[in-house]
């Protein structure tokens with residue numbers, strides 16, 4: 160039975176000053192009599208049960224307003240101890256006392272973060288007792304603006320080793336190594352060389368039979384990230400296979416993705432099956448392997464990695480401190496954050512374009528117009544190529560899920576609703592990138608919305624579209640790879656449409672195989688995307 164603090168809240172909720180004991184006895188007996196109806200015991204409709212309970216409670220508690228939400232809360236009360244009594248009490252306590260209970264949302268989000276069904280509750284909606292979803296554009300701006308007080312939630316640390324709040328000096332140091340100028344001067348030739356090698360491998364496979372671009376684009380992205388992080392190539396594009404380090408790192412990331420959403424599955428780490436152990440316990444192996452990044456960064460001889468500059472800047476400016484463990488962790492982060500993101504983006508881009516013959520021909524013609532030794536500076540001037548990349552980020556953005564932030568002390572009013580301090584507020588690119596008040600025909604893949612003329616500016620250049628579009632996150636805590644990723648994408652797309660003219664989707668690549676799964680980052684469900692030059696495949 161509920162008592163104490165939780166009970167007071169419950170009484171306030173139903174606006175009832177009756178004593179705790181008699182009140183709970185009424186609730187328990189009504190709930191028990193409803194549950195005992197044979198129709199319910201045989202799995203009948205819960206809606207009918209709730210209606211029944213509303214009627215019963217209303218007649219036994221005259222003058223007290225009993226809503227369906229209240230009846231649902233009461234339903235479990237009085238169930239037999241020990242288990243349901245304990246769980247019921249816990250749930251009731253959380254549901255009745257949570258600080259977000261005044262915010263609209265499905266009733267069960269007062270108790271749990273499980274997303275059970277979709278519903279429309281407006282732009283500020285309760286997702287769980289401690290989390291609120293935000294799809295209001297001005298609230299989004301407020302949460303993510305430069306200098307924001309809304310810090311990344313601890314969810315990120317559970318997902319990967321993304322740095323904690325208050326890591327600004329380190330982030331500042333990393334930014335130097337990932338700035339466009341530094342990348343163009345030091346890493347462009349490596350990105351170019353790897354993109355060309357990757358496309359030549361795709362072409363070879365597609366000419367022989369089929370090429371799985373998902374596999375090749377992922378290898379390209381991990382090879383680039385690993386080369387930057389370690390200062391030496393892992394040679395995965397050469398062998399066509401991810402090496403042991405990357406395989407384990409991926410399993411580790413998958414394990415983290417599962418555990419962050421379903422913490423109880425942490426128990427799986429004790430299951431004595433090697434594959435499961437690898438998924439949940441590989442931290443040590445990975446951190447040890449990442450020691451190579453430290454060695455290369457500190458050696459100051461041979462090929463540099465990205466951290467050599469970070470360490471140098473750190474010593475030069477005396478600004479922040481980066482130790483060996485930081486380098487290991489950042490090296491892992493660069494590989495984790497830089498692989499699936501770029502690989503999946505290229506996969507969906509290939510898929511989207513190859514379904515549209517006219518667009519494919521236009522991209523082939525644009526890329527063919529480049530001089531042989533084209534550079535990043537030539538690529539940024541290609542209108543169609545860049546429009547296609549932006550449109551893929553909009554419609555098939557690889558990170559469409561919640562970017563959770565924590566409401567600062569004092570709480571704040573977002574979209575007209577007060578949200579208490581400490582609440583997690585989540586904004587999603589998925590919603591903003593499909594908002595019909597910003598994008599015309601938002602579910603259609605239409606690169607031309609990014610291309611304007613003097614007379615008619617591009618749809619994507621409107622103020623709202625500029626605010627809403629954020630494939631790399633937004634503000635001070637956005638993606639570190641925001642300059643590197645576009646460089647990789649542009650080179651890969653340009654080489655692909657120059658070298659693979661007339662290539663087609665293979666029969667195995669279908670809307671079903673490309674439907675996406677979403678574990679923070681999306682990926683095609685089939686984890687494949689095959690293309691071919693073979694007409695017989697048609």
Ligand code: HEM
Nearest residue numbers: 321496497500501504558562631632636637638639640644
């Ligand atoms: C198409 C490619 C990519 C997309 C769409 C993308 C998107 C994102 C997004 C949405 C975030 C989260 C931002 C937030 O929570 O506000 C993020 C964070 C991050 N990304 Fe990327 N990313 C891409 C490629 C890369 C690459 C190539 C790297 C390699 C350096 C990288 C490194 C990172 C890191 C280190 C973070 C964490 C930043 C922090 O917490 O301060 N990303 N990325």
